[in-house]
Amino acid sequence: MLKKAVIFTSLFVLLFAVWTDKASDFIPAVIRQFFIQRSPAQPSPEVLLTLEELQLYNGKDRPELYLSILGEVFDVTKGAKHYGDGCQYNFFVGKDASRNFITGNFNDEDASDQVADLSHDKLLSLKQWKQFYRKHYTKVGKMR
Ligand code: HEM
Numbered sequence: 542m543l544k545k546a547v548i549f550t551s552l553f554v555l556l557f558a559v560w561t562d563k564a565s566d567f568i569p570a571v572i573r574q575f576f577i578q579r580s581p582a583q584p585s586p587e588v589l590l591t592l593e594e595l596q597l598y599n600g601k602d603r604p605e606l607y608l609s610i611l612g613e614v615f616d617v618t619k620g621a622k623h624y625g626d627g628c629q630y631n632f633f634v635g636k637d638a639s640r641n642f643i644t645g646n647f648n649d650e651d652a653s654d655q656v657a658d659l660s661h662d663k664l665l666s667l668k669q670w671k672q673f674y675r676k677h678y679t680k681v682g683k684m685r
Pocket residue numbers: 620623630641642643644645646
């Protein structure tokens with residue numbers, strides 16, 4: 542009976558220490574890991590990408606397809622039928638071509654992230670595109 546009580550109390554103390562994040566070195570790493578892996582996922586820190594880094598996420602240099610809109614970077618790999626090599630909207634991959642969402646000009650040499658001179662209406666549609674990406678794709682981070 543006493544043995545059971547000792548085991549129960551030890552287990553309780555152990556669980557309490559892990560759950561309250563007071564797990565110190567006396568708790569073996571394997572036990573801590575067991576509980577940590579089952580705790581809610583922490584938000585991953587936001588990644589900041591330079592244009593050179595973003596350009597690599599083109600499905601070739603890196604397997605993923607990323608695009609940026611208004612400085613927010615999204616992983617559009619799951620939309621490869623639109624953004625993959627040779628597909629209709631591949632133009633947007635690996636760059637921030639925010640302006641081109643409005644102009645509809647998909648020539649590489651005309652890609653631009655300059656939007657300051659757009660009318661309110663156009664800025665609003667651009668914002669709606671950003672909301673579209675927030676809803677349908679995973680945000681990776683921001684342009685540096
Ligand atoms: C400013 C002009 C345009 C822009 C910026 C644009 C942009 C886009 C983008 C980014 C997508 C992919 C959305 C996703 O990730 O699911 C898309 C899809 C599509 N677009 Fe456009 N588009 C334009 C004009 C047009 C026009 C004129 C047509 C038709 C003639 C068209 C037909 C389509 C179709 C059929 C889809 C696929 C929809 C689906 O499968 O869910 N787009 N468009």
